[in-house]
Amino acid sequence: MTDTPLSAPGAGIGRSGRVGRVVRALPHRFGPVLVVIAALIGLWYLACIPMNAQNSLMLAEREGIAVSPATAQERRDMSGLALTLATPEEAIARAFAQDRPRLPSPHQVIAELWDSTVGKKITSKQSLVRHAGITLAPTLLGFVIGSLAGIALAVGIVHSRLMDLSVMPWAIASQTIPILAIAPMIIVVLNSIGIQGVLPKAIISAYLSFFPVTVGMVKGLRAPSSSDLDLMRTWNASAMRTLFTLRLPTSLPYLFASLKIAVAAALVGAIVGEFPTGAVSGLGARLLAGSYYGQTVQIWSALFGAAIVAAGLVALIALAERLTLKRMGLS
Known part of the structure; x- marks a missing residue:
């Protein structure tokens, strides 16, 4: 009876070689993305100085810091860039430390995101996770409705020339109507027949998500x-x-x-659907509350929260795509 080696010679070297290649490829794969992100953050910080210069001078006056007549005249002229150039020390020092800035700095938005997610219980009314979950329900329902409707329309369009000539132009024309104009109409009509809650917002989400699925499926079925x-x-x-x-x-x-585009559009529809209902919960309600009380940091954190939710949904669809195509031998 001969001894069997636990691993083939060079197996460990092969694994370490693969790991080494992956590590060496990381800068080439993620380096350009990190450079672009760093440039955007730098431009964001620079933009905060002129945007918040007006408030910086007002705070300086309240604290008794002398402001020259020329600077006061520039403040009346509402020239933010001139204010920055006229008083660089005060503007730069105060541009990133305001409670209600015109343009919040990146670290303020990150701090608010952390405080409203990790720093708050999910059951808290200030928890962004709770608001995101409330908006996620109509988003997913509308996404399912819109996707099924888009697939059904695409099948009909491909197999019926009559539907191709009649339905497709109307589907295209429907997307020219601004969602902010049609959302209140949908809410009012459904409320008049006693339909409230999640369904009206889901229908708005479905309205935005069915079109990309229809167009993509028509192209795919004719491929x-x-x-x-x-x-x-x-x-x-x-x-x-x-x-x-x-x-x-x-x-x-x-x-x-098409589903990746549709799920992001469905989230936008759910947020817009919260505006005319006067909702007190959800990402749309969070945006409205921040707008009412001038809490710009809250507005930006809600926007980034919505972007994170959309990115997560798109990533899930990308994972399902990879698994499905691999199982079918198409990738």
Whole structure:
């Protein structure tokens, strides 16, 4: 009986070599992204100085710091850049430490995000996690409704020339109506028949999310080549059989790309749907409350919270895409 080695010679070296290649590739993969982010943050900090210069001078006057007549005249002229150049020490020192700045600095937004997520219990009315969860319910419901409606419309458009000529132009025209104009109409009409709560906001989300799914699926269902379609005809395959065995598998990459756009649009629809209802909970309500009371830091933290939620939803769809296409042997 011979001894069997626990691992093949060079296996550890191979694994360490792969790890080394991954580590060496990190700067090339993430370096440009980090440089762009750093540049944006730097420009953001620079923009805070002229944007907050007006408030900086007002705070200086309240604290009894002498302000020259020329500076006072510039303040009346509302020239933020001139104010910064006229009093650089006061402007720079006070631009990043205001309770209600015109433009919050990045560290203020990050501090507010941390305090409203980690620093608050989820059950607290100040918790951004709680508000995000409330907005997430109509977002997901509207996303499902809009996606199913978009897929059904796409199947009808591909198989019916009458629907292609009649429904597709109306679907395109529907997206020219501003959502801020149609959202109150949807809320009022549904409230008049007793429908309240999550469903009206979900319908607004579905209104925004169905169009990208429709367009993407139409493109995907028409992706099979004419030779593939002729082959299905020679096999005497029905339209339904062709749909499930050829058109739908071919359309999956287009579908997932459309779903990523649709889920972000659904989140926007849910936030906009909270505006006309006077909601006290949700990301839209958080934005409204910050606007009413001049809490710009709260507004920006809610915006970044919405962006984080949207990025998480898109990442989940990307993961589902990777797993599905890999299982089907398409990637």
